Amino acid sequence: MALRFDLLKILLVDDNQHMRMLLTEILRAIGVKHVSEALDGAEALQVLREREIDIVITDLTMGPLDGIDFVRLLRNSPDSPNPFLPVVMVTGHSTQRRVRDARDAGVNEFLAKPVTAGGLIHRLTLVIEQPRPFVRCPDYFGPERRRRAEPGFEGPWRRAGDAAC
DSSP states (O other): OOOOGGGOEEEEEOSOHHHHHHHHHHHHHTTOOEEEEESSHHHHHHHHHHSOOSEEEEESSOSSSOHHHHHHHHHHOTTOSOTTOOEEEEESOOOHHHHHHHHHHTOSEEEESSOOHHHHHHHHHHHHHSOOOEEEETTEEEEOOOOOOOTTOOSSOSSGGGGGO
């Protein structure tokens, strides 16, 4: 069954107008009709309070509120409009540390620049068709961070500290 991209309401969060235009063109090409925009994380939170959004696509590096801080607020703030909202983070800073920071903030998917239509479609498909369950631990709330199943694993916890989750 084909995905109905035409039904999605997507929020693009990026302070770079050219990147927003590129992402909008890709989204329109695959049939997305409802695209909202915000220039930074603070504006994005306001848009989310005003409109129903299905997926957020955000840049990592923005000011004054960058993508990681935005996702942390979205996931953890008591007045968050939707802490379970799927978030795809796009960035040219795809070092292992930045990917880990984004994951630990609660990002669902990560997309490195240069952005391709195939890469974006793949990430959107993952958050729609293979959503990861959300978990709450003392220092994290967001989608399950572990992607790999370990066939030889026989217990409920993978780490000693997992029992606290």
